[in-house]
Amino acid sequence: MKPPKRRMSISRRSFLALSAAATASPVAQAVTASSDSPTTPTGTRSGLERLDALAQGAVSSRSTPGIALSVWKGGKQIHSCTVGMANLECGSRVTDASIFRIGSVTKQFTAALILKLVSAGKLSLSDPAQEHLPTLSTHEPFTVLELLNHTAGVRDGDYDTAGLRQHTQIEVAERIAGQKPFFDFRPGTAWLYSNANYILIGAVVEQVTGMPLAEAAARLLFDPLGLEHTAFDTAADVVTGRVSGYTPTDVPNTPFQNAEYVDARLAGGAGAMRSTASDLCRWHHALFHENILPDALTATMTMPGKLRNGQLATTNRFSSADSAMGDAQYGLGLFLDNATRDESLIAGHHGGINGFASYLASHPSSGLSYACLCNADTHPGLPFRDIRRTVFSEILTAATTGYGKVAITSH
Numbered sequence: 001m002k003p004p005k006r007r008m009s010i011s012r013r014s015f016l017a018l019s020a021a022a023t024a025s026p027v028a029q030a031v032t033a034s035s036d037s038p039t040t041p042t043g044t045r046s047g048l049e050r051l052d053a054l055a056q057g058a059v060s061s062r063s064t065p066g067i068a069l070s071v072w073k074g075g076k077q078i079h080s081c082t083v084g085m086a087n088l089e090c091g092s093r094v095t096d097a098s099i100f101r102i103g104s105v106t107k108q109f110t111a112a113l114i115l116k117l118v119s120a121g122k123l124s125l126s127d128p129a130q131e132h133l134p135t136l137s138t139h140e141p142f143t144v145l146e147l148l149n150h151t152a153g154v155r156d157g158d159y160d161t162a163g164l165r166q167h168t169q170i171e172v173a174e175r176i177a178g179q180k181p182f183f184d185f186r187p188g189t190a191w192l193y194s195n196a197n198y199i200l201i202g203a204v205v206e207q208v209t210g211m212p213l214a215e216a217a218a219r220l221l222f223d224p225l226g227l228e229h230t231a232f233d234t235a236a237d238v239v240t241g242r243v244s245g246y247t248p249t250d251v252p253n254t255p256f257q258n259a260e261y262v263d264a265r266l267a268g269g270a271g272a273m274r275s276t277a278s279d280l281c282r283w284h285h286a287l288f289h290e291n292i293l294p295d296a297l298t299a300t301m302t303m304p305g306k307l308r309n310g311q312l313a314t315t316n317r318f319s320s321a322d323s324a325m326g327d328a329q330y331g332l333g334l335f336l337d338n339a340t341r342d343e344s345l346i347a348g349h350h351g352g353i354n355g356f357a358s359y360l361a362s363h364p365s366s367g368l369s370y371a372c373l374c375n376a377d378t379h380p381g382l383p384f385r386d387i388r389r390t391v392f393s394e395i396l397t398a399a400t401t402g403y404g405k406v407a408i409t410s411h
Helices: 012-022 042-060 103-119 144-149 169-177 195-209 213-222 277-289 295-301 320-325 384-395
Strands: 032-035 066-073 076-087 246-248 256-258 273-275 335-337 346-353 356-363 368-374
Touching: 042 066, 042 076, 042 384, 066 277, 066 384, 076 277, 103 144, 103 195, 103 213, 103 273, 103 277, 103 295, 103 346, 103 356, 144 195, 169 195, 195 213, 273 277, 277 295, 277 356, 277 368, 356 384, 368 384
Parallel strands: none
Antiparallel strands: 032 076, 066 076, 066 368, 246 256, 335 346, 346 356, 356 368
């Protein structure tokens, strides 16, 4: 009998639900919260207290078993909040060291790996992806940059992943190459979020480095930056502090069940990573303020994608459902918007994979970052929208801190 198709469970539907939530069983546990500066201004302090209340409310309402929240400014953690349960069966609580799967927040790390290879002269963003992945050679050419910007047109989710031998990104890329139809639209003519784009990008990393994606990421990013709790995940790994993922049931006496199993390796460069809230904030500080890439390449991360006709990519969204994005643009693994009083940049990304939902965002010109991690499937009841509003209105001040403004550019 032919084995059934197995498809990744990091779906476009999850992307849309979490995008809306981020931008637009147990009794709740006591909040564990700390603010690291005793001289925190009153306005900021009240905002941090509101974050604690939002986190507590999410667990009390049984929207998620647990939640971890970290806020950084100027390269230091100024506040952390952990609420609820990391594992309902063992009764373990969420702590600052709790490790969650982060879904599509992975994409910015994968993009940064490509830029590391660009800076080393190993490839160019203008290279045809087929130059590095011969398995794509029968298809109309598209560039590495078009994959990163979600303008390559590669269809998402109709490829068979049964019978993979090593679960490498190159193997999965071969399956993607064989899907029919391969394209949703001709390369460079529209914008559509597609996990397949970033799995192909992960395969490019493997092809160019000669290493598995997880090893390349550890050598080039995680280890040099001291991201001790961050890795590409596999179910086989024994991970101290690993959080379990859950699906809400809407049943009063059993509000959660274990999330459906998904092999995280299949998500690869699109969504396979695990991390802590603090590690994610440390990552954004390093990305925007510690010159881990040449300045021009860091700027590329926050440059909105364009179509081949020179227009911004989001002027022609392939799906009408993406109108909910409003004026937000997409760079390299980062959503970009100017939803601040002075119209300065916010760069961030949401993530969703079975049993987990996440959001990481920064205001680079002030050095403010935050990460919020939940161990429940993506759904509208999660507190991402209210937390984002609190961080970027009540906590973000008009004062600059000398980091230099990182602005969205159109060229």
